[in-house]
Amino acid sequence: MLARLQRLHPSTWKRLVRLSKEAERDGAYRVSKRPQAVVLNSEGQTSGELARILKAPRSKVSEWLQRYQIHGVDGLLEGYRSGRPSELTDQQQQQLGDILDSGPVAYGLDNGIWTSPR
Structure with a gap:
């Protein structure tokens, strides 16, 4: 299990806030919660607190934080969803x-x- 995030570079913090706002403006509400989780976690919020604030399952919040630690900002974006084969x-x-x-x-x-x- 990876350690909880503690610090973000100020430029990264701004980028995540901007990404969250852009995703929300574009109607991608699922995506907008992910950078919010990272930002709030860097401010000391736990996964449980984030789950309550963002109205998301705690397991998902932990997954988002882990994906951020492994893949950076790209880990927070929507990936390709193949769906059922045609x-x-x-x-x-x-x-x-x-x-x-x-x-x-x-x-x-x-x-x-x-x-x-x-």
């Missing part, structure tokens, strides 16, 4: 893109906006 071939994906770009009217539908069943 069942469409490359050709089918291209065809679907062409259909969507053409619009529903080109395929005999009355509405100019694609909709789906609810």
